[in-house]
Amino acid sequence: MNALFAQTRAEVQMTVRRGETLLLTIGIPVLLLIFFSQTHVTASPAAHRINFIAPGILALCVLSTSLVALSIATGFERSFGVLRRLHVTPLGQRRLIGAKIAGVLVTELLQVAVLSAVALLLKWHPHGGASGGLQVLALLVLGSAGCGGIGLLLAGRLRAEVNLAASNGLYLVLLLVSGIVVPVTSLPTFVQKIVVGLPPGAMSDGLHRVLGQGHAPSIADWTSLAVWAVLAPLLAARTFRFD
């Protein structure tokens, strides 16, 4: 069997069998989707709250899997000597990172399927049509690359315990300020500008435009996502440590 395929399969199997990862990638997004679509604790720009929350939750899927789960798992792999051992096998850094990215994409596919199904049950009416679907796919893939790069950057440099705290902290902050459950328009203007410059914010903004309004993502969304999608993985690869 091909090493990349076998490693990807192992990554996905380990991800879906880790209880804490399932909670982070499926449990919390489902809970947030139901809670914020059924309550009035935050101001929603959409007539139907689910139409605002659902696109944001799709961005949250990427944030939780590509950045947080990937970062924490990789950090502990380094801490427990798994990466040290892999360094002295022919798997190599490229195939290892490739398998991790592929594993993340497969997990996200499952997440998007589950979350979309739950949202549709809650009477979500996505806009955008077929071309919107392609734009959504591009936004999610670019967002994954950017978030994954940041996750590996953290995992490659920080001690596992510090990385765990940093990733969870980052998750909470980005969840609140990226337009996922709280509309960006309710944040101070300077915060809004910073947020769209980060992958979760740009992804969330683009998804709201496509799925909420039937519009194309803004140039700023595409630019931000494209820059992070290239620079973050490159930086992660340059600074990644097996030891």
Place this chain on the structure above:
Amino acid sequence: MSNAVEVNNLGVTFGELVAVNGVTVHADYGDVVTLLGPNGAGKTTVVETLLGFRRPTSGSVRLGGLDPCRDHREVVVRTGALLQRGGVWFPMTPAQVLRLTATYYHAPRAPEELLTLLDLDHCARTPWRRLSGGEQQRTLLALALIGRPRIVLLDEPTTAVDPEGRQVIRELVRSERSRGCAILITTHELGEADQLADRIVILNKGHVVIQGTLEDLAGSPEMIIETSAPADPVGLSSLLGCEVTRDGPLRLRCATTSTPERIALITTYLTGNGLSMTSLRTRASLEERYLDLIASERDGAAT
């Protein structure tokens, strides 16, 4: 043809700390070479430099003639390594991780064969976190050997392994040697070096104290006797038929093995000269030689 393992005048520093200084070690295919030394001697630093975890500060290292940093991919294809702090994903079983690791190589050994050879059949489906220390160590050894390596580097392979497990590991190391592998083992346990090595390199404080075969290092057999008053070495030498040298006012070294007959001869000789033997020691073990060397290093540093 170059040696399988070449460490040439290696120096490695971490900031101000000199971890390894001027170490030269070679191993040929079919050799087992043991790096022996106390904790902090620099053994792991040598192995990690050979595996490309760090670049030498001075000198050079080669595995199969290749630079482990520059030619890393080629080096790891032909090298199997057991690291001191190497691990496996917690939920994975020995069978799963061996099957996965086998996919990294073109012509791997069968995972089932290694599970049997290393006595891991009974725990092949037990998750890594539930394995004993010895089972984990044997799994790591199986992972090191799955790619049919020509060069094997084992960093403290018998740590946390019970006597039966050690026997299994020793037999596997011997079988890899007979397959023509070059094997470099680090250990701080004399028993392991004693039983496995064709050549032993004793390291202390980052440098080579001495290296050679077990016979070289243990030295010639000797009887070291101490007497109640100074004795004549010449008379004793002709009596025993071996060289006898004075090593202190009351101590004589007789270059021969200790037997009951020789002890009786010495006792009779000394009594006949109005003397008595106050102590008798023999020196033939690696352990004594090793402890002498490490102690003399420590005394040298203190003075």
